[in-house]
Amino acid sequence: MPSNSSNAKKKPPVTATPARRRELLDTAAEVFAAQGYNATTVRRIADEAGMLAGSLYYHFDSKESMVDEILSTFLTELWAGYDAVLEAGLGPRETIEALVTESFREIDRHRAAVAIYQKESKQLAALPRFHYLTDSQTKFEKAWLGTLERGVADGVFRTDLDIRLTYRFVRDTVWVAASWYRPGGQHSPEEIARQYLSMVLDGISVVT
Amino acid sequence: MPSNSSNAKKKPPVTATPARRRELLDTAAEVFAAQGYNATTVRRIADEAGMLAGSLYYHFDSKESMVDEILSTFLTELWAGYDAVLEAGLGPRETIEALVTESFREIDRHRAAVAIYQKESKQLAALPRFHYLTDSQTKFEKAWLGTLERGVADGVFRTDLDIRLTYRFVRDTVWVAASWYRPGGQHSPEEIARQYLSMVLDGISVVT
Amino acid sequence: MPSNSSNAKKKPPVTATPARRRELLDTAAEVFAAQGYNATTVRRIADEAGMLAGSLYYHFDSKESMVDEILSTFLTELWAGYDAVLEAGLGPRETIEALVTESFREIDRHRAAVAIYQKESKQLAALPRFHYLTDSQTKFEKAWLGTLERGVADGVFRTDLDIRLTYRFVRDTVWVAASWYRPGGQHSPEEIARQYLSMVLDGISVVT
Amino acid sequence: MPSNSSNAKKKPPVTATPARRRELLDTAAEVFAAQGYNATTVRRIADEAGMLAGSLYYHFDSKESMVDEILSTFLTELWAGYDAVLEAGLGPRETIEALVTESFREIDRHRAAVAIYQKESKQLAALPRFHYLTDSQTKFEKAWLGTLERGVADGVFRTDLDIRLTYRFVRDTVWVAASWYRPGGQHSPEEIARQYLSMVLDGISVVT
DNA sequence: GATGAATGAGGCTTCATTCAT
DNA sequence: GATGAATGAAGCCTCATTCAT
Numbered sequence: 001m002p003s004n005s006s007n008a009k010k011k012p013p014v015t016a017t018p019a020r021r022r023e024l025l026d027t028a029a030e031v032f033a034a035q036g037y038n039a040t041t042v043r044r045i046a047d048e049a050g051m052l053a054g055s056l057y058y059h060f061d062s063k064e065s066m067v068d069e070i071l072s073t074f075l076t077e078l079w080a081g082y083d084a085v086l087e088a089g090l091g092p093r094e095t096i097e098a099l100v101t102e103s104f105r106e107i108d109r110h111r112a113a114v115a116i117y118q119k120e121s122k123q124l125a126a127l128p129r130f131h132y133l134t135d136s137q138t139k140f141e142k143a144w145l146g147t148l149e150r151g152v153a154d155g156v157f158r159t160d161l162d163i164r165l166t167y168r169f170v171r172d173t174v175w176v177a178a179s180w181y182r183p184g185g186q187h188s189p190e191e192i193a194r195q196y197l198s199m200v201l202d203g204i205s206v207v208t
Numbered sequence: 209m210p211s212n213s214s215n216a217k218k219k220p221p222v223t224a225t226p227a228r229r230r231e232l233l234d235t236a237a238e239v240f241a242a243q244g245y246n247a248t249t250v251r252r253i254a255d256e257a258g259m260l261a262g263s264l265y266y267h268f269d270s271k272e273s274m275v276d277e278i279l280s281t282f283l284t285e286l287w288a289g290y291d292a293v294l295e296a297g298l299g300p301r302e303t304i305e306a307l308v309t310e311s312f313r314e315i316d317r318h319r320a321a322v323a324i325y326q327k328e329s330k331q332l333a334a335l336p337r338f339h340y341l342t343d344s345q346t347k348f349e350k351a352w353l354g355t356l357e358r359g360v361a362d363g364v365f366r367t368d369l370d371i372r373l374t375y376r377f378v379r380d381t382v383w384v385a386a387s388w389y390r391p392g393g394q395h396s397p398e399e400i401a402r403q404y405l406s407m408v409l410d411g412i413s414v415v416t
Numbered sequence: 417m418p419s420n421s422s423n424a425k426k427k428p429p430v431t432a433t434p435a436r437r438r439e440l441l442d443t444a445a446e447v448f449a450a451q452g453y454n455a456t457t458v459r460r461i462a463d464e465a466g467m468l469a470g471s472l473y474y475h476f477d478s479k480e481s482m483v484d485e486i487l488s489t490f491l492t493e494l495w496a497g498y499d500a501v502l503e504a505g506l507g508p509r510e511t512i513e514a515l516v517t518e519s520f521r522e523i524d525r526h527r528a529a530v531a532i533y534q535k536e537s538k539q540l541a542a543l544p545r546f547h548y549l550t551d552s553q554t555k556f557e558k559a560w561l562g563t564l565e566r567g568v569a570d571g572v573f574r575t576d577l578d579i580r581l582t583y584r585f586v587r588d589t590v591w592v593a594a595s596w597y598r599p600g601g602q603h604s605p606e607e608i609a610r611q612y613l614s615m616v617l618d619g620i621s622v623v624t
Numbered sequence: 625m626p627s628n629s630s631n632a633k634k635k636p637p638v639t640a641t642p643a644r645r646r647e648l649l650d651t652a653a654e655v656f657a658a659q660g661y662n663a664t665t666v667r668r669i670a671d672e673a674g675m676l677a678g679s680l681y682y683h684f685d686s687k688e689s690m691v692d693e694i695l696s697t698f699l700t701e702l703w704a705g706y707d708a709v710l711e712a713g714l715g716p717r718e719t720i721e722a723l724v725t726e727s728f729r730e731i732d733r734h735r736a737a738v739a740i741y742q743k744e745s746k747q748l749a750a751l752p753r754f755h756y757l758t759d760s761q762t763k764f765e766k767a768w769l770g771t772l773e774r775g776v777a778d779g780v781f782r783t784d785l786d787i788r789l790t791y792r793f794v795r796d797t798v799w800v801a802a803s804w805y806r807p808g809g810q811h812s813p814e815e816i817a818r819q820y821l822s823m824v825l826d827g828i829s830v831v832t
Numbered sequence: 833g834a835t836g837a838a839t840g841a842g843g844c845t846t847c848a849t850t851c852a853t
Numbered sequence: 854g855a856t857g858a859a860t861g862a863a864g865c866c867t868c869a870t871t872c873a874t
Contacts, residue, residue, distance in 0.1 A: 017836085036331060038246040042865060055838050057866065093413065119327060123244060157412055162395065165403050166412055168388055169381060176380040187370065195373055203411035204365055204374055205301065228854095250848060262850075263855045271848065433857085452747060454662040458844060471859050473845065509829065535743060539660060573828055578811065581819050582828055584804055585797060592796040603786070611789055619827035620781055620790055621717065644833095666869060678871075679834045687869065 021069075024049055024059055029070045029112035037067055037120045067116065068129060074113035075136050078106050086143055092151030093201075096170070099144065100197050103174045104189035107181050114178035144171060170200055229277075232257055232267055237278045237320035245275055245328045275324065276337060282321035283344050286314050294351055300359030301409075307352065308382055308405050312397035315386045322386035352379060378408060437485075440465055440475055445486045445528035453483055453536045483532065484545060490529035491552050494522050502559055508567030509617075512586070515560065516613050519590045520605035523597050530594035560587060586616055645693075648673055648683055653694045653736035661691055661744045691740065692753060698737035699760050702730050710767055716775030717825075723768065724798055724821050728813035731802045738802035768795060794824060 027049045031040050042063050043053040060066050085098040107114050121137075124130040145167045151157035157166075173196065181192075236253045243252070250271050251261040268274050293306040315322050329345075332338040353375045359365035365374075382404065395403075443465045447456050458479050459469040476482050501514040523530050537553075540546040561583045567573035573582075589612065597608075652669045659668070666687050667677040684690050709722040731738050745761075748754040769791045775781035781790075798820065811819075 020837090036244070036246060038244060039331060041863085043863095051837090052839060053864090054840070054866075054868085057868095058837060061866095063865070123247060156414060158414055161403055161407065161412065165395070165400065166407065168385070169404065169407055170412070172384040172387075173377060173381050176384050177376070179380070180376055187373070192373065195369055196377065199369065199374065199377055199408070199411070201411045201413040203407070203409045204369065204378070205409040206364055206366055207415070249846080259854090260856060261848080262857080265849070265851095266854055436858090452660070452662060454660060455747060457842085459842095467858090468860060469843090470845075470847085470861070473847095474858060477845095479844070539663060572830060574830055577819055577823065577828065581811070581816065582823065584801070585820065585823055586828070588800040588803075589793060589797050592800050593792070595796070596792055603789070608789065611785055612793065615785065615790065615793055615824070615827070617827045617829040619823070619825045620785065620794070621825040622780060622782055623831070665867080675833090676835060677869080678836080681870070681872095682833055 021059055024056065025066060025070055025073075026112075028066045029116065032067060032070070032120075033112035033115035037116065037124075064127075064129070067120070067124065070113050071117055071121070071124075071130075072132065074106070074110045074117065075132070077110070079136070079139075081106060082140075082143060091156070092147050092154055093156045095147045096144075096151070096201075097193075097197055099147070100170075100174055100200075101190060101193040104177070104193040104196070107175075107178045108183050108189040111178055111181055111183060114175065118175055118178055140171075141167070173200060229267060232264070233274060233278055233281075234320075236274045237324060240275060240278070240328075241320035241323040245324065245332075272335075272337070275328070275332065278321050279325055279329070279332075279338075280340065282314070282318045282325065283340070285318070287344070287347075289314065290348075290351060299364070300355050300362055301364045303355045304352075304359070304378070304409075305401075305405055307355070308378075308408075309398060309401040311382050312385070312401040312404070315383075315389050316391055316397040319386055319389055319391060322383065326383055326386055348379075349375070381408065437475055440472070441482065441486055441489075442528070444482045445532060448483060448486070448536075449528035449531035453532065453540075480543075480545070483536070483540065486529050487533055487537070487540075487546075488548065490522070490526045490533065491548070493526070495552070495555075497522060498556075498559060507572070508563050508570055509572045511563045512560075512567070512617075513609075513613055515563070516586075516590055516616075517606060517609040520593070520609040520612070523591075523594045524599050524605040527594055527597055527599055530591065534591060534594055556587075557583070589616060645683060648680070649690065649694055649697075650736075652690045653740060656691060656694070656744075657736035657739040661740065661748075688751075688753070691744070691748065694737050695741055695745070695748075695754075696756065698730070698734045698741065699756070701734070703760070703763075705730065706764075706767060715780070716771050716778055717780045719771045720768075720775070720794070720825075721817075721821055723771070724794075724824075725814060725817040727798045728801065728817040728820070731799075731805050732807055732813040735802055735805055735807060738799065742799055742802055764795075765791070797824065 024045075028040075028045045031045050031048055035044070040063075041053075042056060045066075046053040046056050049056070056066075060069075081102045082099065085095060085102055088095075088098070090098060117133075121130075121133045125133040125137075145163070148157060148163060148167055148170070152159055152163065177192070177196075187195075232253075235257045236248075239248050239253050239256055249261075250264060253274075254261040254264050257264070268277075289310040290307065293303060293310055296303075296306070298306060325341075329338075329341045333341040333345075353371070356365060356371060356375055356378070360367055360371065385400070385404075389400075440461075444456075444461045447461050447464055451460070456479075457469075458472060461482075462469040462472050465472070472482075476485075497518045498515065501511060501518055504511075504514070506514060533549075537546075537549045541549040541553075561579070564573060564579060564583055564586070568575055568579065593608070593612075603611075648669075651673045652664075655664050655669050655672055665677075666680060669690075670677040670680050673680070684693075705726040706723065709719060709726055712719075712722070714722060741757075745754075745757045749757040749761075769787070772781060772787055772791055772794070776783055776787065801816070801820075805816075
């Protein structure tokens with residue numbers, strides 16, 4: 001059979017062209033992040049994508065399944081990064097540094113998804129199909145809180161602070177950044193991570 | 209029809225009892241905070257208040273005017289507190305400490321309003337009637353950023369950090385607390401403020 | 417307390433005024449029967465009722481719940497009549513006569529509901545909320561088939577016929593009448609029943 | 625544009641292969657019968673036929689033209705059979721017997737079409753293109769009712785029954801069978817016809 | 833002959849809001 | 854002050870149909 005034979009029967013992907021899906025999801029994510037999930041109309045997304053509202057349903061089942069795919073894709077990638085860090089056998093401080101850096105990288109790559117996650121995950125998690133958000137949340141807490149506790153035990157983190165307060169502090173500190181971060185801005189994700197870490201670890205006041 | 213007929217029975221004042229208003233607004237704020245402004249139906253608020261949806265319109269012009277009143281009331285009180293601090297002539301570090309403490313007190317008193325502010329102010333600010341949100345934001349930035357700059361100039365805050373990054377860091381870090389804070393919890397607002405300040409100022413790592 | 421005291425606190429019925437509901441349901445039933453459930457738009461029903469489509473939702477949850485109420489109301493009444501007959505201790509022939517007569521009375525009273533039942537019940541029964549249609553069907557078959565079998569055993573009905581065929585014959589014979597029956601027509605339900613019974617029991621040919 | 629250009633490349637005949645058409649129509653008829661015409665989506669038919677919805681439009685102009693072809697094909701065959709009977713010069717009783725037998729044969733051959741006809745013809749007949757349904761109905765009534773009247777006049781059918789009632793009774797009784805009939809079942813169409821005729825003509829009760 | 837992608841009309845439903853009582 | 858009933862705009866989604874490839 002000649003090598004250029006045009007692929008005989010290329011079976012059409014059940015889920016339509018993945019590339020088109022991704023494009024549309026990126027558009028949708030941008031709008032969701034800017035306006036909020038509820039306030040975003042399907043028509044607005046379609047406008048932005050240059051098609052009619054109904055046409056989106058050729059690609060997706062529902063508005064809900066769009067956020068679903070946006071969030072689950074993001075979380076999958078996030079955990080790929082986190083798991084790599086957590087399995088690297090680093091000390092607590094280095095783990096925190098790596099997690100924070102990885103987080104800012106994710107914000108850089110998935111700004112819209114992160115913003116959506118921040119704003120909508122609590123609402124969405126109430127729906128059965130979004131239970132994975134809660135699972136991820138739990139796993140997330142285990143990873144960060146565990147690392148912080150290990151750090152306290154090892155004497156690298158302060159013992160005079162409420163550990164859960166510290167956890168929330170560090171966690172929020174990183175992720176709210178998604179609300180103002182713009183990719184291609186003045187600082188690279190790594191630089192932002194470096195400065196945030198410096199603040200979180202050493203404080204903003206001058207040591208006297 | 210005689211000209212005086214329209215006043216025959218004087219209808220109850222358009223603004224009803226202030227106390228009832230406040231009750232209703234508290235209820236509304238709670239629901240807005242829990243479900244999001246857009247996702248909250250007027251009927252849900254009415255249910256929670258033990259009346260029918262239409263009845264709310266005796267007390268308020270619209271759903272929008274409810275958030276409006278919730279947010280403006282909150283901001284008025286917030287600025288009363290902030291202005292007192294800013295006019296006290298404190299040094300930069302003490303000012304930051306006072307602002308953070310005042311902020312946690314506001315979160316304690318107006319948890320729902322703060323949560324709404326966090327989640328919805330960007331959307332709402334687009335509407336003319338909510339321009340005061342933008343004004344407040346500007347004033348807010350001036351106060352905090354100015355204090356931080358003064359601190360850097362005075363040598364009490366580090367000079368090696370991007371000042372705007374620092375500003376966002378401190379600002380967000382404090383206000384997101386509204387998303388998890390529950391009044392009557394383990395720590396008083398003052399205690400939370402103390403620990404937050406300790407982390408922000410001195411960092412979470414042990415000085416070696 | 418004076419007898420005319422206007423009912424102090426008459427608690428508003430949770431399900432809105434039953435009378436209005438019934439009116440609207442009658443309208444809906446008429447349209448469903450005439451056009452078919454699927455082909456009937458909610459707007460059409462509303463037009464017929466002199467209101468806007470959305471207004472129907474003050475009274476009903478959904479189009480589906482309208483047919484639901486129409487059909488279940490009808491079946492409830494049908495079974496009240498049937499059960500009375502079945503418990504009367506009549507012989508098989510008299511039971512069949514009574515059931516047929518009762519059936520034509522139901523067609524007279526609930527023509528639209530019967531027509532809907534005939535045309536749509538197979539489709540609807542697939543939905544969980546309409547499982548009672550299947551239950552009713554089963555009970556129905558048990559009642560009629562049982563009576564026929566009793567009649568065959570007692571020697572009042574012919575033994576040379578397939579009993580299930582006979583059942584279907586009698587059943588269909590009665591109920592399809594709903595497709596042409598118009599209340600207030602030439603014959604009363606009882607007269608129609610009499611003639612139908614005469615045909616079913618004795619045949620249309622002249623005995624030679 | 626030269627007048628012959630439109631034939632330059634002769635496209636495949638508008639009516640495709642008759643065999644394929646028939647296959648697709650059979651599939652469509654099955655689905656229409658099972659789900660109802662309105663409730664059946666073009667996509668569902670296409671699924672069943674192993675193609676995409678759009679592809680059906682190579683074979684047919686529209687969903688409507690599918691039912692059209694299904695029903696008109698059926699009616700053409702039905703009338704071929706009926707006309708043969710009616711022109712055979714039989715007596716009224718024998719004519720009724722032959723018509724009933726022929727009807728069950730049609731039900732056997734075109735179960736789906738008959739079911740569609742039963743459920744949808746009233747709706748469809750409102751559309752101009754389906755006026756032939758009304759015509760057929762009229763011709764049908766003339767044939768059956770006429771035969772019955774002839775039978776009454778000849779003294780072979782009872783005179784004490786409302787003749788139109790009798791007509792509807794016989795007509796419905798036969799055709800509803802399409803709703804439960806399954807080809808290849810226990811009884812042949814001829815056997816079913818025989819028993820039906822026996823019931824209709826002589827009744828189900830034992831002659832005493 | 834068939835696919836993939838889109839159109840556009842229309843359907844069901846929700847919801848803020850109004851208003852007579 | 855509140856209820857019951859309705860309005861009207863808008864939202865999500867479905868589906869027959871079209872058409873370039």
